[in-house]
Amino acid sequence: MPHGRRIWTSLLWSSLNRGTPQIPLGLIKLELNMKKHFTLGLLILTSVSACNSLESQANYLEPLYSVNVKATEITFEVKSNGCTRADDFHIGIAPVNETNRLWIERLNMDRCRKMPRIIEITKGYDGSKVDIDRPIILENLLLVKPANRR
Numbered sequence: 001m002p003h004g005r006r007i008w009t010s011l012l013w014s015s016l017n018r019g020t021p022q023i024p025l026g027l028i029k030l031e032l033n034m035k036k037h038f039t040l041g042l043l044i045l046t047s048v049s050a051c052n053s054l055e056s057q058a059n060y061l062e063p064l065y066s067v068n069v070k071a072t073e074i075t076f077e078v079k080s081n082g083c084t085r086a087d088d089f090h091i092g093i094a095p096v097n098e099t100n101r102l103w104i105e106r107l108n109m110d111r112c113r114k115m116p117r118i119i120e121i122t123k124g125y126d127g128s129k130v131d132i133d134r135p136i137i138l139e140n141l142l143l144v145k146p147a148n149r150r
Contacts, residue, residue: 064076074122079119081112086123088106089105090105100131118145
């Protein structure tokens with residue numbers, strides 16, 4: 001038991017034995033002050049973690065609904081809320097061992113509020129790094145397109 005609570009408990013117990021309960025005001029202020037600082041600390045911790053989670057969403061591998069790779073461009077389908085553009089994505093491709101690794105990274109979040117829909121985006125990439133004789137491994141998740149959407 002912390003020292004402050006032990007004093008408060010003993011003072012309260014002795015005052016109850018005398019028949020008139022008396023709570024020292026200094027200890028009440030101390031308890032309220034600790035609660036205020038705890039609440040303030042919890043609020044700051046929550047807001048900092050919320051900011052970190054928003055920042056971490058900025059650059060991530062976008063789930064794709066289809067991919068078509070050509071010599072100098074890639075066409076892929078992603079979910080959009082109305083503001084997604086080709087400039088919001090970075091296409092990375094690199095030879096690794098006996099394969100080509102391909103990833104499509106979202107740089108900017110789509111902050112529009114329209115009804116989500118699947119759109120097709122075509123974006124060029126540097127095809128000089130790709131050995132066409134090697135298979136391509138896609139790093140992004142590949143999702144099944146819902147039947148009722150285009």
